[in-house]
Amino acid sequence: MKLRVAREDLADAVAWVAKSLPSRPPVPVLGGILLEVTGDTLVVAGFDYEVSTRAEVSVDAQTEGRVLVSGRLLAEITRALPAKPVDIVTDGSRVTITGGSAKFTLPTMPVEDYPALPEMPAASGTVGAAELAEAVVQTAISAGRDDTLPMLTGIRVEIEGDKLTLAATDRFRLAVRELSWTPDVPDLSTAVLVPARTLADAAKTLGSSGTVVVGLGDGLLGLEASGRRTTVRLLDVEFVKYRSLLPSSSTTTVEVAASELTEAIRRVALVTDRGHHLRMQVTDGMLTLTAGGDDEGRAEEELPVEADGAELLIAFNPGYLLDGLGVVHADTVRLAFTTPSRPALMVPVVDPDKNKPEQDYRYVVMPARLPG
Known part of the structure; x- marks a missing residue:
């Protein structure tokens, strides 16, 4: 050679x-x-x-x-x-x-x-590379990292006609993203579970390629674009029935600038440790964040927000909130709550005046137990 x-x-x-x-x-x-x-x-x-x-x-x-x-x-x-x-x-x-x-x-x-490389599975359809990369990043943050629970380390990819749905959960949070794609078979309906880390690496690399060809078959997922191809062996385990975990109603909602909430959480979380979580208190027009206690220091910050519904006090792992805020890709987010012990929902709020495409993204976070 x-x-x-x-x-x-x-x-x-x-x-x-x-x-x-x-x-x-x-x-x-x-x-x-x-x-x-x-x-x-x-x-x-x-x-x-x-x-x-x-x-x-x-x-x-x-x-x-x-x-x-x-x-x-x-x-x-x-x-x-x-x-x-x-x-x-x-x-x-x-x-x-x-x-x-x-x-x-x-x-x-x-x-x-050296073993023979697997063939690319037959093409099932095509999807925008940037859209796929964004959807994978938005869901992969919720995938588990414990290899002893393989059903939680994957991203479930559901195909239903011209819609792709990606979902991942580690039991403490759940991320779901829907996007459009072009199937080769109009009425295609299937679902597979793909290792999250591998899919995230592949999608990130192909994100600037324009269009990605997606292939399914023989226990493999294949992605191909711009002269690059990757195949991933699918996880042969059942995924959790995640749709039942998505909140269908709320008693309290808050709309707040994503960047302001992110910075406030980072500041207040400086005094958290393993024994304390970040607390959110919703009152009329105000979101108050507190953390810590008398022994290790205490932090508090108030944010003016658009709040609707009942007043509420709820606690979270601040890292889970920051993960969702880091990938929501919107200027404003809506937080929807029911009770202090039920999951909260975070979704992007799209401003039609800014001509931004609407993204169907839902991020669900389990609350932490409040003391007493």
């Missing part, structure tokens, strides 16, 4: 593939990156039996071939090379990478031991 490639194109492709490689591969070859040249196209790929990534790069190739090298080392080298064309040449069991005055010689790994 002998080729020349633009350094930036190579570094971007290698970095994208390397992000999905396991930090501690069960066998050494799964920590490798496969480089394969066919014609004037270099395929950079990685696979660990759960996630596969594949990026295509245009190159000036003299001879075709394939080689497997350490993914971590290749990523570090390509990132550090000077901004000059890169020459890659294989010679027996070694590969030489030259960029400008820098030259690296690496041992190869046994490419014959």
